[in-house]
Amino acid sequence: MEFMDVITTRRSVRSYLNKPIKKEHLELILEAGRNAPSYQNRQCWRFLVIDDPKIIKEIGANTGLVGKINFFIKDAPVLIIACADPAKSGGINGQDYYLVDTAVAFQQMMLTAWNFGIGSCWMAALSEKKLKQALSIPKKIRVVGMSPFGYPKEKEGLYGKMVKVFAGSNNRKKKDDIICFNEWKL
Numbered sequence: 001m002e003f004m005d006v007i008t009t010r011r012s013v014r015s016y017l018n019k020p021i022k023k024e025h026l027e028l029i030l031e032a033g034r035n036a037p038s039y040q041n042r043q044c045w046r047f048l049v050i051d052d053p054k055i056i057k058e059i060g061a062n063t064g065l066v067g068k069i070n071f072f073i074k075d076a077p078v079l080i081i082a083c084a085d086p087a088k089s090g091g092i093n094g095q096d097y098y099l100v101d102t103a104v105a106f107q108q109m110m111l112t113a114w115n116f117g118i119g120s121c122w123m124a125a126l127s128e129k130k131l132k133q134a135l136s137i138p139k140k141i142r143v144v145g146m147s148p149f150g151y152p153k154e155k156e157g158l159y160g161k162m163v164k165v166f167a168g169s170n171n172r173k174k175k176d177d178i179i180c181f182n183e184w185k186l
């Protein structure tokens, strides 16, 4: 895919085919994260890759922020938990850069995945406590987000359609509303 096509056609996927991801593609997805920029190049991110279908189903069923909100990950062949060790990053102006570091790396992984036709969906609606318990993630580590990775079903399911409407996912603000040049005009 052309680089800009990867960027502009990526959309969150919430219905997955039960089809494995090629090993070499998963390797490149992880490599894309590993190459991301980070605060003082400290690379505070840690990625927990789950490819055991039983664990993925359990996480989808039991670690949502509210009820079974994350049930849709159940068929995805891979789930990646994007974590960080905040002590290995830093902060400026009261902003914690472990969040930025990890988000940048995770997005690089998602875009690389999409280049191979592999969908993903940033997920924040999780219970960090339950997830850490379920996966024995150490106390000092923060869970920044997670995402399933897998081939999209041809048609998005009802839940995915509802989220897209609720979040207005296909809308993008006009350039004039978010970008200005030389002086603040927003």
Ligand SMILES: Cc1cc2nc3c(=O)[nH]c(=O)nc-3n(C[C@H](O)[C@H](O)[C@H](O)COP(=O)(O)O)c2cc1C
Residues within 6 Å of the ligand: 010, 011, 012, 013, 014, 121, 122, 123, 124, 125, 126, 163, 167, 168, 169, 170
């Ligand atoms: C930080 C962050 C958290 C998100 N959390 C969730 C989530 O918990 N569940 C979900 O279904 N989508 C989640 N999303 C996906 C957004 O709803 C989605 O990116 C947005 O509506 C734009 O749609 P698109 O990704 O299809 O372009 C999250 C996205 C981001 C960046």
